Amino acid sequence: MSKRTLIVAVVTVWALVLAGAVGVGVVLLRGDDSDGKGSEEAGDTVTTKGPDGRSLEDFYDQEITWTRCGSNECGTLEVPIDYQQPGEGSIELAVERTKATGDRIGSLVVNPGGPGAPGTDTAKDADFYFADALRAAYDIVGFDPRGTGDSAPVDCLTDEALDAYVAADPDPDTPEEVKEATENSERFWTGCEARSGAVGGHVSTVEAARDMDVLRAALGEDQLDYFGFSYGTRLGATYAELFPDKVGRMALDGAVDPSLSARDGALSQAKGFETALRSYIQSCVDDGGCFLGDSVDAGLKTIKDLLAGIDAKPLETGDREGRDLTVGLAFYGLILPLYSEDNWPYLDDGLQKALKGDGSTLLLLADFYGSRENGRYTDNSLEAISVINCLDDPWSITPDEVPDNFAEFEQASPTFGDVFAWGLTACNGIPFTATDEPDLEIDGSGAAPIMVLGTTRDPATPYEEAVAMAEQLESAVLVTRDGDGHTAYNKSNSCIDDAVHAYLIDGTVPEDGLTC
Structure with missing residues (x-):
């Protein structure tokens, strides 16, 4: 297999x-040509740069140097370890993009979920994740969120x-x-x-969302166009809360309820x-x-x-x-x-x-x-x-x-x-404490319309959570796929795919409550 x-x-x-x-x-999902680092080696791959007194603006002013990697382009993005003290050290995030095959609209930043999944694989396998119409219109840009893949990966155990x-x-x-x-x-x-x-103490979702805004700037985009799956919906919703004025076209597929406690989330997924x-x-x-x-x-x-x-x-x-x-x-x-x-x-x-x-x-x-x-x-x-x-x-x-x-x-x-x-x-004994807005409440007030997708018999992100996210995000519209499996897009449902493409490519916001 x-x-x-x-x-x-x-x-x-x-x-x-x-x-x-x-x-x-x-x-x-990983491609057959994966070159990810295993846990045996990950402890040696965390690259950090020491205190240098830089301001946050210095990180926003950077440009990514792209080099060929297979049929795509790869680069790195430098971000602060701690956004509360941006001059006290930095890490590098791995970034990969597959260029638009047609009339380019801009960059579409994507996240496959997890948390923990290396997002560069989503760009590497863009032809698997995304339909031709979307790949024609956008550069598909994936990044390994901090602590994952080749982005200063956390390490806990030998193989x-x-x-x-x-x-x-x-x-x-x-x-x-x-x-x-x-x-x-x-x-x-x-x-x-x-x-x-x-x-280890700086891989929170809030910090990853801040990284996405630095990435947006480095890509030369005034607003972030984004497609997040599963956990990537939480990451996107967090971005919308932190940077509502920077939200462009945002699709959140297999949405989670960001207000659920760990216990209630476990009950929902069970x-x-x-x-x-x-x-x-x-x-x-x-x-x-x-x-x-x-x-x-x-x-x-x-x-x-x-x-x-x-x-x-x-x-x-x-x-x-x-x-x-x-x-x-x-x-x-x-x-x-x-x-x-x-x-x-x-x-x-x-x-x-x-x-x-x-x-x-x-x-x-x-x-x-x-x-x-x-x-x-x-x-x-x-x-x-x-x-x-x-x-x-x-x-x-x-x-x-x-x-x-x-x-x-x-x-x-x-x-x-x-x-x-x-x-x-599971979290009994964690030695780390989040320092960057650990109690952030999410409603995305002030953001442009956001498309939230849910599947009625989704095992990992139950449909009720998509309904809840759409209710909590002030500008959200809910689109429902009646079906089995995790997430809705690119699952042989033309109604869903047409709605996603009309929104991300043409800017046509779907009708709230659309069911496919």
């Missing part, structure tokens, strides 16, 4: 909440330690597993502090994945002869029994490194294909094999989830997502408090509820 064949989108800001330590995960971290049980149900989860969390945050340095799993099983049943059972309830029981069996005894995979499919890896392998209906056949294959004792396909899907290839991690997304999310909202509970949350989470998701409840411990 190639990266090109497996069609996935990226996870929302709340991501997947895992047992005690794993906290939050990421799904992202070997990250393997164990991901494979751990996301729903520890014995004292020994709870102890392991607690120790995993402690190792993760101790490692983040030791391996990431000062940048419900979203339950809805997506039930939709997948219903489709299987409707097709006849479903291998999972003759009803949705029967299918859910088959999957829950399978996971319980893997928890008791991991499955062999034939992996050349000798790895078995643990219940943690099985969870990732099950979750990932729910992001796109196009990926359901891979889930069919993975589950059918697992039911026969072969965990190879689910392991492959889990590795794709974590950007693991050929025995190493090609980026630091699994680490960055935890640091960014917990810096934005450090709230957490202790392991002793988790059982008190089971009932509410199991009501939201009978299949995944306990996993998401354990995820509430």
